[in-house]
Amino acid sequence: MREYRQRNIRYYTDGTAARKLAEQPQYIRPERTYEEELPGYAKVRKAKQQRGLKLAMNPAFAVFLTFSVAATLGACTLMLSMQAKVANQSDSISMLQSEIEALTDDNNAYEAKINSSVNLEQIRDIAVNQLGMVYPVEGQVVYYNLTEADYVRQFHEVPDVQ
Numbered sequence: 001m002r003e004y005r006q007r008n009i010r011y012y013t014d015g016t017a018a019r020k021l022a023e024q025p026q027y028i029r030p031e032r033t034y035e036e037e038l039p040g041y042a043k044v045r046k047a048k049q050q051r052g053l054k055l056a057m058n059p060a061f062a063v064f065l066t067f068s069v070a071a072t073l074g075a076c077t078l079m080l081s082m083q084a085k086v087a088n089q090s091d092s093i094s095m096l097q098s099e100i101e102a103l104t105d106d107n108n109a110y111e112a113k114i115n116s117s118v119n120l121e122q123i124r125d126i127a128v129n130q131l132g133m134v135y136p137v138e139g140q141v142v143y144y145n146l147t148e149a150d151y152v153r154q155f156h157e158v159p160d161v162q
Contacts, residue, residue: 142158142159
């Protein structure tokens with residue numbers, strides 16, 4: 001039996017057989033001692049750390065932590081309720097916009113119906129024959145400038161021009 005070493009792994013061969021790993025003893029870790037004797041400066045540091053941990057959860061800090069958590073939950077609840085209100089208002093706005101579109105379409109349809117039902121020739125015939133309307137002669141027409149595009153307010157009677 002011949003033994004070989006390759007990259008810190010031990011192999012052996014038995015005659016013409018292929019190489020096999022050699023049995024190695026298991027490594028046993030030594031037990032650690034957790035409480036080692038510390039130097040004086042390290043003992044002071046360790047004591048300060050332990051005292052800091054004791055002070056970290058005093059009652060005032062617990063009250064502050066509770067208040068912070070409650071404030072955060074309150075803010076989240078308020079934000080979610082505001083988001084829900086915005087969503088509801090958005091839905092109502094879109095519903096009102098669709099209602100406005102429907103009413104505008106109805107209004108346009110009624111206006112077109114009214115415009116198509118008016119016969120201007122019939123109105124002129126009634127005005128001339130039954131009501132005695134006459135067309136103006138030259139000099140009877142008075143022009144004025146509009147300052148407002150929508151309507152005219154009449155403060156005085158229009159003077160007769162003859």
